[in-house]
Amino acid sequence: MAVFDPARLTQARQLAGMTKAALAQQVGVSAAAVGQWEASTTPPRPDHLRRAAEVLDVPIGFFALGRPYAQLDASAAHFRSLRSTRVSQRAKAIRFVEQTWELAYALEKRVQFPPVDLPGFSGGEIYNEDFPTDPMRAAQALRAAWQLGNGPIPHLVRTMETHGLLVTLVPFAGADTPRIDAFATSRLPRPTVVLTPDRANDVYRHRFTAAHELGHLLLHGDPAPGDKQQEREADMFAAELLTPREAIGPLLPDRLDFNAFNELSLAWGVSLKSLIYRCRELGLVSEATARRGYQRIEQMNKLGLIVPEPVTNYPGETPCLLAKAFALARAQGLTQVKLANELQWKVPRVRQLLGEGDSRPALKLVGQDA
Incomplete structure (x- = not known):
C-alpha cells in the first residue's frame, strides 16, 4: 500500500466511465471511501484494491507508483462541443490520450520516432510569437514550413505523423466515441490528434477533420473547448490547408x-x-x-449517387506510427505480452491502442438465441 498511486485509480475509473459511487457499490465501500483513496488521504485495503482491479478490468499492478504518467486536464484539449458531451465522456477521452502517450513513450525507448516538427511547439506547449495568427496565413505558413508546395496533399495523416505528431483512430470510448468527436491537445511531449471511426467512413470528411484539429494545435495554444470562434478558425485553416485559394x-x-x-x-x-x-x-x-x-x-x-469511400481504402490517411514502431520493436523481441506487463495493462488494451482491435472470434453457446 506504500506504493499505491491514487491518480492511477482515478485514471482507471474514468476510463471505465464509472462514478465514485458506482465503483464504491461494486467494491462494497462508501463513495466517500473511494474519494479518500483518490485524494490520497486514506489508502485502500488490499482486498478492496483487488476488487477494484477486477471491477475496472486492470491488473492490480496498474495502481502502483513508478511508471511514467502524463496527467492531463480536460481543459487542455480542443473538444468541439461541451453541450453534446458529458463530463464523464470527456474524462474518458483525456485518460485515453494519457495512455496513448504512455504507449508511445514505452515504444520510443526502443524505436526512434520522427522529431516533433510543429511551428512553435516545445515542451508540451505552443508558443508562436512569429507565426501567423490568421487561419489562412497560418495554413500557408505551415505548407511552407513542411515544404508541401501549393498542390494537393495526398496523404495528410501520414504527413502529420512524419512530422512527429501522434494520431489515433480507435473507438476509445465505445459507442460514446462519435458523441465525443475528434479532438487534439498540445499539452503532451508530442502533440496528439484523436480521430474517430465514425468520420472514417468518408475519407474526405476524415481528412478535413484531421486538418481542423491540426489548425487547433497551431492557432489555439490556450484551448477554449466548445468556443465557436476557435471552431470557425480551425475550419478556415483546414479549408486553406487542403485547398489553397491561390491554387484552387x-x-x-x-x-x-x-x-x-x-x-x-x-x-x-x-x-x-x-x-x-x-x-x-x-x-x-x-x-x-x-x-x-x-x-x-x-x-x-x-x-445513393454519392457513395463515401472509407479511410481503409487510403493507407496514407490511416494512422500507423505506433503500429510500425511496435513492429520494429517486435523484430527485436518485444511482444504484446511484454509490453502489457511493462505498462501494467491487459493485452487487449495494448492491441486496441495499437489500432488492432480485438481479433478474437465472437462465440456463443450452441442452442442459444442470437
Missing part, C-alpha cells in the same frame, strides 16, 4: 458544374460540399446558388 481559385467553376467539382474532389481529396463552399468564399457563386448546390448534394446522397 483558378480551377473552380463560376457555376454549379458538378462534373468539374467531381474532378477537383478526386484530385484534391476534399468533398463536393467543401468545394462549393470555397466557390462561395471566393465570390464565384452567390449564397443562394451555394444553397442550391448543397441541396443537390443532399439529394444525390439520398439517391
Whole structure:
C-alpha cells in the first residue's frame, strides 16, 4: 500500500466511465471511501484494491507508483462541443490520450520516432510569437514550413505523423466515441490528434477533420473547448490547408458544374460540399446558388449517387506510427505480452491502442438465441 498511486485509480475509473459511487457499490465501500483513496488521504485495503482491479478490468499492478504518467486536464484539449458531451465522456477521452502517450513513450525507448516538427511547439506547449495568427496565413505558413508546395496533399495523416505528431483512430470510448468527436491537445511531449471511426467512413470528411484539429494545435495554444470562434478558425485553416485559394481559385467553376467539382474532389481529396463552399468564399457563386448546390448534394446522397469511400481504402490517411514502431520493436523481441506487463495493462488494451482491435472470434453457446 506504500506504493499505491491514487491518480492511477482515478485514471482507471474514468476510463471505465464509472462514478465514485458506482465503483464504491461494486467494491462494497462508501463513495466517500473511494474519494479518500483518490485524494490520497486514506489508502485502500488490499482486498478492496483487488476488487477494484477486477471491477475496472486492470491488473492490480496498474495502481502502483513508478511508471511514467502524463496527467492531463480536460481543459487542455480542443473538444468541439461541451453541450453534446458529458463530463464523464470527456474524462474518458483525456485518460485515453494519457495512455496513448504512455504507449508511445514505452515504444520510443526502443524505436526512434520522427522529431516533433510543429511551428512553435516545445515542451508540451505552443508558443508562436512569429507565426501567423490568421487561419489562412497560418495554413500557408505551415505548407511552407513542411515544404508541401501549393498542390494537393495526398496523404495528410501520414504527413502529420512524419512530422512527429501522434494520431489515433480507435473507438476509445465505445459507442460514446462519435458523441465525443475528434479532438487534439498540445499539452503532451508530442502533440496528439484523436480521430474517430465514425468520420472514417468518408475519407474526405476524415481528412478535413484531421486538418481542423491540426489548425487547433497551431492557432489555439490556450484551448477554449466548445468556443465557436476557435471552431470557425480551425475550419478556415483546414479549408486553406487542403485547398489553397491561390491554387484552387483558378480551377473552380463560376457555376454549379458538378462534373468539374467531381474532378477537383478526386484530385484534391476534399468533398463536393467543401468545394462549393470555397466557390462561395471566393465570390464565384452567390449564397443562394451555394444553397442550391448543397441541396443537390443532399439529394444525390439520398439517391445513393454519392457513395463515401472509407479511410481503409487510403493507407496514407490511416494512422500507423505506433503500429510500425511496435513492429520494429517486435523484430527485436518485444511482444504484446511484454509490453502489457511493462505498462501494467491487459493485452487487449495494448492491441486496441495499437489500432488492432480485438481479433478474437465472437462465440456463443450452441442452442442459444442470437
